[in-house]
Structures are given as C-alpha cells and as structure tokens.
Amino acid sequence: MKPGLIHGAAALAALSIFVAFNFNHLLAPPIIPQSQDFLHKAEINHLIGAFGPESLAFDANGDGPYTGVADGRILKWVGAERRWIDFAVTSSNRENCTRPFALDMEHICGRPLGLRFDRKTGDLYIADAYLGLHVVGSNGGLASKLVTEFEGKPLVFTNDIDIDEDENVLYFSDSSTIFQRRQFMASVLSGDRTGRLMKYDRSTKEVTVLLKGLAFANGVALSKDRSFVLIAETSTCRIHRLWLKGSKTGQSEIFSELPGFPDNIRRNSEGEFWVALHSKKGPISHAIVANPWIGKIVLRLPINFKQLHYLLVGGKPHATVIKLNENGEIVKVLEDCEGKSLKFISEAEEKDGKLWLGSVLTPSIGVYSL
Ligand SMILES: *[C@@H]1O[C@H](CO)[C@@H](O)[C@H](O)[C@H]1NC(C)=O
Numbered sequence: 082m083k084p085g086l087i088h089g090a091a092a093l094a095a096l097s098i099f100v101a102f103n104f105n106h107l108l109a110p111p112i113i114p115q116s117q118d119f120l121h122k123a124e125i126n127h128l129i130g131a132f133g134p135e136s137l138a139f140d141a142n143g144d145g146p147y148t149g150v151a152d153g154r155i156l157k158w159v160g161a162e163r164r165w166i167d168f169a170v171t172s173s174n175r176e177n178c179t180r181p182f183a184l185d186m187e188h189i190c191g192r193p194l195g196l197r198f199d200r201k202t203g204d205l206y207i208a209d210a211y212l213g214l215h216v217v218g219s220n221g222g223l224a225s226k227l228v229t230e231f232e233g234k235p236l237v238f239t240n241d242i243d244i245d246e247d248e249n250v251l252y253f254s255d256s257s258t259i260f261q262r263r264q265f266m267a268s269v270l271s272g273d274r275t276g277r278l279m280k281y282d283r284s285t286k287e288v289t290v291l292l293k294g295l296a297f298a299n300g301v302a303l304s305k306d307r308s309f310v311l312i313a314e315t316s317t318c319r320i321h322r323l324w325l326k327g328s329k330t331g332q333s334e335i336f337s338e339l340p341g342f343p344d345n346i347r348r349n350s351e352g353e354f355w356v357a358l359h360s361k362k363g364p365i366s367h368a369i370v371a372n373p374w375i376g377k378i379v380l381r382l383p384i385n386f387k388q389l390h391y392l393l394v395g396g397k398p399h400a401t402v403i404k405l406n407e408n409g410e411i412v413k414v415l416e417d418c419e420g421k422s423l424k425f426i427s428e429a430e431e432k433d434g435k436l437w438l439g440s441v442l443t444p445s446i447g448v449y450s451l
Contacts, residue, residue, distance in 0.1 A: 108396035110361035113340050113414050120400050120417035123438060123447035128165055131156060132182040134439040134446050136241070136345055137430040138196040140219065141203045146430065146437055148446065149193025151182045155207065155221075168221040171209040181444070184263040187211055192262055195241030195253070195301070195345065208242040208253055210262035214281065228253075228281050231288050238262055241301040241345055243310065251281040252291070252310050254298040266389055268297050269316045269342075270380045272373030278312045278323065291323055292333055300345035300428075304407060305352035311336055313343035318362055318370060320346065320409065337409035341401055342366075345428035345439075353412065354405045355429035355436070363395020398424035400447075402438065415449070423447045 128134060134148035134156075147157045147168055153175065157168040171191035172178070178190035188211040195208035203219040206227075213229035213236045229236060238256040245252070258275040260268035267273075276298030278291045292298075296316035303310050308326040313319075320343060322336035341358035348354055362370065369376040379389070400423035404413035415436070417423045425442040431451070438447035 108363050108365065108392070110341070110363040110395040110399075113361070113401070113416070115411070116401075116414040116416050116418075118416050118418045120402070120415050120423050120438075120447070120449055121419070121421040123417070123422055123436075123449040125422055126158070126446045126448060128156065128444050128446070130181055131165070132444045133441045134443075135194045135427045135441050136196040137428055137437045137439050137446070138198055138205070139430070139432055140198050140205070141200055143432075146432075146446075147196055147205065148439060149196060149207065149209075151187070151192065151441075152178050152180065153187070153190030153192060155193050155196070155205070155217075157221075169205065169207070169217045169224050170222075171207060171212045171215045171224045173223055187263055188261070194239070194262075197242050197244050199244055199246055201246045206242050206244060206251065208239045210238055210240065213239050214242065214251065214253060227251075228288055231255075231279070231290070234258070238268075240299050241313075243301045243303045245303060245307050247307065249283045251283065252301050252303065253279050253281065254295075254301050254312060255279060256298050256315075265297070266386065266393070267380060269393065270369065270376035270389075272296065272316070272376055276314070278310070278321075292321065295321075300343060300347075300356070302346040302348050302354055305348060311346050311354065313346055313356065315342050315344065315359070316370065318342055320356065320405075322409070335409075337405055337411070339403065344426070344441075347428060347430045349404075349431040352407055354407075355431060356403045356405060357426040357428045357438070358401040358403065359425055359427065359441075360394035360399065361401055363393075366393050366395065369393070394425070400424050400426045400438070400440075402426055402429040402436070 131150040133151035137146040139145040155169040156165045191212045192210040193207050197206045207215040214227040215224035217224035240254045240256045242253040255277045274296045276295030277293045299315045300313035318339045320337045323333040341361035344357045398420035400417040425440045427441045428439040430437045436449040
C-alpha cells in the first residue's frame with residue numbers, strides 16, 4: 082500500500098472510535114506557530130432573532146456594518162442606537178421566512194453571503210447562495226437580480242464577490258455546480274471540483290469563467306492595486322492568485338497554503354488580507370484532504386450532520402483568523418482556541434483598529450480591538 086493509503090485506512094479505522102468516544106485530544110488540530118490566543122476578548126454583539134451573519138460590509142459613509150443572515154435578510158447595525166435594523170432582501174417570496182435558521186427554506190427566502198459596497202455608486206452588491214448576484218441601492222428594500230445563470234444553467238452556489246469600480250467589473254465565486262449551500266459538507270467530503278471564479282462586466286453584461294475546477298470556490302478579494310484577485314479554495318485549504326495586470330496577466334498560482342478551511346477574504350487599508358478559517362484542519366480532515374476517497378466513505382457512514390462536522394473541524398469549536406501580506410505569507414494569527422466567545426469565523430473585516438467577525442454558525446458578531 083502507498084503511504085497515503087495506509088494513513089487513509091488508519092484514519093478510517095480510527096473514525097468509528099472517535100465517533101463513539103469523543104476523543105477530543107486526538108482529533109485536535111495542530112497548534113499554529115505564532116498564534117495569539119486573544120480572540121476570546123472580543124466583544125459579542127448579539128443579533129436578536131437572527132442567525133449566521135456570514136459577511137460584513139461598511140457603506141461608503143462608513144456606516145454599518147451590514148450583514149446577511151440565515152432567514153434571507155440583510156441587516157444594518159445602527160451604532161448610535163445600538164440595534165440592528167432590516168435593510169434589504171433578495172427574495173420577494175418571504176411569507177414563510179419566519180424562522181431564524183431554516184435550511185429547507187433557504188432557496189425560497191434567499192441566503193445572502195458575500196456583501197460589497199460599490200465605493201462610487203453606494204450600491205450594495207450581494208452574492209446570494211441560491212438566488213445569484215443581486216444589487217440594491219443605498220435605501221435598501223428588495224434587491225434586483227444581476228446574474229442568476231451562466232450559459233443557460235442556473236448558478237447553484239454563489240458565494241462571494243469583489244468589485245473593481247474603475248474597470249466596471251465584478252469578480253465572484255460559484256462554489257459548486259452540483260451542491261447547494263446546505264450541502265456544503267457533501268461538497269467538501271466528495272472532493273467536488275466544480276467551483277469557479279467568474280467575472281461580470283457591468284458595461285457589456287457579459288459573464289466569463291476565469292478559473293474552474295476549484296474544490297469549493299469561496300472568498301474573493303482584489304489586491305489594493307487591482308493587479309490580482311484572490312480566490313479561496315476551501316476543500317484544499319488553499320488560496321489561489323489570478324493575475325489581472327502586468328506580465329503574468331491570466332496566469333494563476335497558489336498564493337497561500339493554510340492550516341485550515343478558508344472562508345471569506347477581506348483586504349485592509351494597508352493591502353493585507355484577513356482570511357477567516359471556518360476551522361483548522363485536524364488529523365481527520367487532513368487525511369480527507371489528502372485522500373478524497375476517504376471523504377466519500379465518510380459520507381456514507383451512518384452519522385449525522387453534527388457528528389460529521391465535529392470530525393471535520395477537529396472536535397472542539399474554535400475561531401481562527403489569519404492575516405496574509407501581499408506575498409501570501411502569514412503575518413498574524415488570531416485565535417480563540419477554546420471557542421470561549423467565538424467559533425467558526427466566516428469573515429474578518431478590519432475598520433478603524435477593530436476586527437469585525439462574522440460566523441455562519443452563531444447568532445452573533447464579534448468585535449475585536451486590534
Ligand atoms: C407559505 O406556506 C403555506 C402553507 O404551507 C403555503 O400555502 C404558501 O403557499 C406558502 N407561501 C409562499 C409564499 O411560499
């Protein structure tokens with residue numbers, strides 16, 4: 082047997098034991114060098130009656146943040162009144178969108194993920210996991226459809242977006258052409274490689290595919306000088322860089338290999354990138370990433386979503402965000418290793434010395450003072 086197979090088989094044999102006995106310490110991901118276990122100090126901002134603030138964006142006036150939640154709404158934080166107000170929706174069919182978290186309703190109610198404001202027009206662009214790209218004006222309300230299909234096929238899992246206002250172009254990710262958002266675990270475990278980085282030209286209304294064959298295409302972020310765009314590939318724990326300008330235009334390369342599963346990427350004013358990790362990569366997810374056949378077997382095990390998730394994230398919930406420089410090198414690692422106040426971070430947005438932290442699996446936002 083090849084070493085990969087032996088590791089794989091051993092991991093598989095160990096799986097049933099882990100499931101039965103909750104061996105937390107054996108499941109635990111390795112410690113990341115230079116990690117600072119400080120994130121538990123974050124202030125927690127509770128969303129009342131809402132769940133899963135995935136992306137965070139401030140508008141052109143610096144107000145907000147705005148965030149998309151699991152019932153399909155986009156909320157706005159009004160700091161002066163210390164409360165969240167309803168701002169926008171992507172679905173007009175919202176009569177039954179009353180539960181804060183209802184996976185079975187996401188395709189009807191919408192599930193806004195990546196949010197970005199256009200700095201010139203003030204419009205909010207929304208990557209809705211089920212309903213495609215939408216845009217809404219600065220007064221909010223019902224957003225308009227922008228891109229919902231490609232070559233006659235509906236987008237299945239639109240995930241994140243960034244805007245180049247000068248070129249009048251949007252870059253966005255479609256995580257999979259097979260799996261919807263609520264099946265994200267199946268996408269990761271099955272080794273699905275149908276994710277794409279796409280481009281929408283606002284002047285010609287043309288959609289093009291820039292990169293395909295990605296294993297769960299996720300966060301999208303342009304560099305400060307717009308010379309490249311980053312795309313997170315969640316299932317392989319990587320970030321790719323695609324050059325948009327200069328001698329390497331059109332070429333892509335691996336920008337960074339990460340110790341966990343990347344979600345959204347957000348640039349700070351210095352041009353560095355904050356990458357939110359859904360979780361670190363423990364021994365079992367490491368074996369799955371290296372041997373996709375293990376994931377396919379794990380999918381068939383008689384264990385539920387919670388147990389599967391527990392195995393993949395390495396047991397104990399935790400929070401990890403990583404700052405990369407423009408060369409893709411890790412320059413800072415902030416964590417809540419024990420998951421005391423934060424877990425499963427989906428996005429880290431830096432503004433005025435504070436890091437605003439979203440999560441698809443909590444009913445709150447974290448605000449950490451850098
Ligand atoms: C809401 O649910 C009711 C009862 O199941 C159904 O009759 C109705 O058509 C639903 N409304 C929408 C807008 O889907």
